[in-house]
Amino acid sequence: GQSLEQPSEVTAVEGAIVQINCTYQTSGFYGLSWYQQHDGGAPTFLSYNALDGLEETGRFSSFLSRSDSYGYLLLQELQMKDSASYFCAFLPLVFGKGTRLSVIA
Amino acid sequence: EAQVTQNPRYLITVTGKKLTVTCSQNMNHEYMSWYRQDPGLGLRQIYYSMNVEVTDKGDVPEGYKVSRKEKRNFPLILESPSPNQTSLYFCASSSLGEGEKLFFGSGTQLSVL
Numbered sequence A: 001g002q003s004l005e006q007p008s009e010v011t012a013v014e015g016a017i018v019q020i021n022c023t024y025q026t027s028g029f030y031g032l033s034w035y036q037q038h039d040g041g042a043p044t045f046l047s048y049n050a051l052d053g054l055e056e057t058g059r060f061s062s063f064l065s066r067s068d069s070y071g072y073l074l075l076q077e078l079q080m081k082d083s084a085s086y087f088c089a090f091l092p093l094v095f096g097k098g099t100r101l102s103v104i105a
Numbered sequence B: 001e002a003q004v005t006q007n008p009r010y011l012i013t014v015t016g017k018k019l020t021v022t023c024s025q026n027m028n029h030e031y032m033s034w035y036r037q038d039p040g041l042g043l044r045q046i047y048y049s050m051n052v053e054v055t056d057k058g059d060v061p062e063g064y065k066v067s068r069k070e071k072r073n074f075p076l077i078l079e080s081p082s083p084n085q086t087s088l089y090f091c092a093s094s095s096l097g098e099g100e101k102l103f104f105g106s107g108t109q110l111s112v113l
Helices: none
Strands: A003-005 A009-013 A018-025 A032-037 A044-049 A053-057 A060-065 A070-075 A084-090 A099-104 B004-007 B010-013 B019-025 B031-038 B042-051 B054-057 B076-078 B087-094 B108-112
Touching: A003 A084, A009 A018, A018 A084, A018 A099, A032 A060, A044 A053, A044 A060, A044 A070, A070 A084, A084 B042, B004 B087, B010 B019, B019 B031, B019 B087, B019 B108
Parallel strands: A009 A099, B010 B108
Antiparallel strands: A003 A018, A018 A070, A032 A044, A032 A084, A053 A060, A060 A070, A084 A099, B004 B019, B019 B076, B031 B042, B031 B087, B042 B054, B087 B108
16 A cells, blocks of 8 residues: 655744655655645645655755655745645645644744 | 635535535646545545546545536535534645646535534
């Protein structure tokens, strides 16, 4: 089967850098996606890695290592508005349970 | 504006009373899907559709029905709702060429009493 594991909660300070890890198990791999969801809102697409390496989109970057079945989302220059839940996913079927990021002053 | 529109935003109903949650997208996407989100369980796929008249079960299809008669619409039907279907529901769509980039509706909070 397919599964993704990510930490349930992470807390970080405004202005800092935080890394949210995602380890996975799958028989067939088509890429790892990341989504952000604010409380009361819908998930929104952040990033996608089909191949190993780093993808950068502004303050957000996502990394993938297929040999290690591992990826991460890196958020730089944290802002209070980054407080949200972050999901890694094998789309379209399987989402991780999400990591709740709290940014504190 | 490109969007996925879900209605209603909130719905309270009683056990056994049939209901439909509508979903419509204006991006000409081939792929559409329904998810439910429950605390501690994340997002789980209910049903999906790769194109008109093509639907298939996701991870948790029991108690739900869908139809895809038109490309833009993908309603979710609960023929006999039960309390364990109380959840937050999301509709999503994507193009087949960019399946990793799902566009989500704003969600429907359903309570079955």
